[in-house]
Amino acid sequence: xxxxxxxxxxxxxxxETLTRALGLAVPGPVIGxxxxxxLAVVHARIAGAEISAIEKTDLGVTASALLGSLGxxxxxxxxxxxxxxxxxxxxxxxxxxxLLVSTVLTLIVTVYVFIFVKRAITWGAPPVDGxx
Amino acid sequence: xxxxxxxxxxxxxxxxxxLALTLVAWIAADAIARACGRHPxxxxxxxxxxMVGGVLVATGxxxxxxxxxxxxxxxxxxxxxxxxxxxxxxxLTLVRANIVPxxxxxxxxxxxxxxxxxxxAAAFGVPREILVSLAPKSVTAGIAMAITESMGGRxxxxxxxxxxxxxxxxxxxxxxxxxxxxxxxxxxGFAVGLTSHGIGTARAFAVDEIAGTFAGIAMGLNGVATxxxxxxxxxxx
Numbered sequence: 001x002x003x004x005x006x007x008x009x010x011x012x013x014x015x016e017t018l019t020r021a022l023g024l025a026v027p028g029p030v031i032g033x034x035x036x037x038x039l040a041v042v043h044a045r046i047a048g049a050e051i052s053a054i055e056k057t058d059l060g061v062t063a064s065a066l067l068g069s070l071g072x073x074x075x076x077x078x079x080x081x082x083x084x085x086x087x088x089x090x091x092x093x094x095x096x097x098x099l100l101v102s103t104v105l106t107l108i109v110t111v112y113v114f115i116f117v118k119r120a121i122t123w124g125a126p127p128v129d130g131x132x
Numbered sequence: 133x134x135x136x137x138x139x140x141x142x143x144x145x146x147x148x149x150x151l152a153l154t155l156v157a158w159i160a161a162d163a164i165a166r167a168c169g170r171h172p173x174x175x176x177x178x179x180x181x182x183m184v185g186g187v188l189v190a191t192g193x194x195x196x197x198x199x200x201x202x203x204x205x206x207x208x209x210x211x212x213x214x215x216x217x218x219x220x221x222x223x224l225t226l227v228r229a230n231i232v233p234x235x236x237x238x239x240x241x242x243x244x245x246x247x248x249x250x251x252x253a254a255a256f257g258v259p260r261e262i263l264v265s266l267a268p269k270s271v272t273a274g275i276a277m278a279i280t281e282s283m284g285g286r287x288x289x290x291x292x293x294x295x296x297x298x299x300x301x302x303x304x305x306x307x308x309x310x311x312x313x314x315x316x317x318x319x320x321g322f323a324v325g326l327t328s329h330g331i332g333t334a335r336a337f338a339v340d341e342i343a344g345t346f347a348g349i350a351m352g353l354n355g356v357a358t359x360x361x362x363x364x365x366x367x368x369x
Contacts, residue, residue: 005211008211008214008215009211011214011217012210012213015214026352026355026356027213027272027274027275027352027356028210029209029211029213030213030352030355030356032213032214033213033214033216033348033352034217036214036215036217036218037217037220037221040218040221041221041224044221051221051222051224054218054221054222055218055222059218060218063215063216063217063218063219064218066208066211066212066215067212067215067216067218067219067344068337069158069162070212070330070333070334071158071162071176071177071180071331071335071338072154072155072158072162072180072205073205073206073208073209073330074177074209074330074334075154075177075181075184076154076198076199076202076205076206077206077273077291077295078177078181078295079181079184079185079188079198079202080199080288080291081181081185081292082185082188082195083194083195084289084291084292087286087288088292091258091262094253094256094257094258095253095258095266095293096296097252097256098248098249098250098256098258098266099249099266099293099296099297099300100300101248101249102245102249102252102269102270102297103297103300103301103304103327103328104304104308105244105248106241106245106248106270106323106326106327107301107305107308107309107323107324108308108323109240109241109244110237110241110322110323110327111309111312111314111319111320111322111323113233113236113237113241114233114237114318114319115233115319117232117237118233118316118319121232121233
């Protein structure tokens with residue numbers, strides 16, 4: 001677990017360093033995600049292992065433990081709501097309505113565009129396994 | 133025997149108490165969600181926030197004191213984002229096959245998220261400062277706060293709006309997608325990760341690993357897309 005944590009933190013550190021050094025709009029952890037994905041693929045190629053075997057490695061176990069409790073990690077920031085409710089004040093209702101309308105609309109637009117584009121490009125081609 | 137009040141005074145000032153409370157509240161909230169069969173309306177993030185928030189209000193504890201303990205949990209958001217590389221690599225073939233739909237849906241979704249929230253709030257006469265703080269509400273807190281700050285909004289308000297959007301999307305996504313009869317879990321996951329960042333991704337992982345993977349990718353991509361879109365769109369405001 002310690003090795004896996006060290007790997008995750010090192011990738012994040014490299015990501016933060018890159019994004020600051022190059023002035024990128026991409027957040028550090030997202031660059032770290034990309035770096036780790038590349039490392040994992042390269043490592044599997046060199047070792048001649050199936051990429052799906054990553055699940056049983058130390059990294060795989062640690063990653064699924066972290067992602068299995070992803071919601072917990074948002075609790076500290078979310079508790080900040082208690083302190084900032086007065087900021088929203090008189091606009092609480094319009095803000096709530098705007099967030100609700102926007103959330104529903106964004107979900108619908110995104111999911112339909114995804115599905116229609118996928119259908120358009122795979123039309124006539126054999127279906128890709130999984131995912132649907 | 134020491135006065136119990138002095139024990140409280142000591143403990144309430146240490147990170148230990150607030151870290152322990154956060155973990156225990158989460159375990160309880162997650163147990164409630166599980167007992168309800170992971171019903172979408174029973175959102176464990178919301179339950180845990182209400183529990184911990186209630187304790188802070190009842191004891192008059194300042195948020196800063198609480199955060200000194202809770203920051204250890206908050207810190208793990210970074211490594212957890214990096215960890216999404218593991219399911220990504222595991223489902224690499226499926227991700228590759230969906231590259232084009234992802235890019236088009238990203239552009240459509242990112243613009244919809246920003247324009248719709250600003251338009252509705254502006255129609256209600258919400259002042260500009262709050263509109264700016266609302267615009268990046270679909271992206272993960274760290275990025276959203278940076279966007280708001282550079283546009284002259286209130287980062288602290290943005291953090292609250294981001295969490296609220298996250299919980300809304302996580303609650304709405306399952307009943308909405310079921311009602312629309314959408315069975316493509318890659319598309320469902322991508323939509324909720326784009327709309328509701330990490331909280332949506334947490335919900336997606338609780339439903340289906342493929343949905344979770346695509347949600348994680350969408351969260352990352354939308355962080356980038358929104359930081360480019362907001363400055364462009366707010367010029368017309």
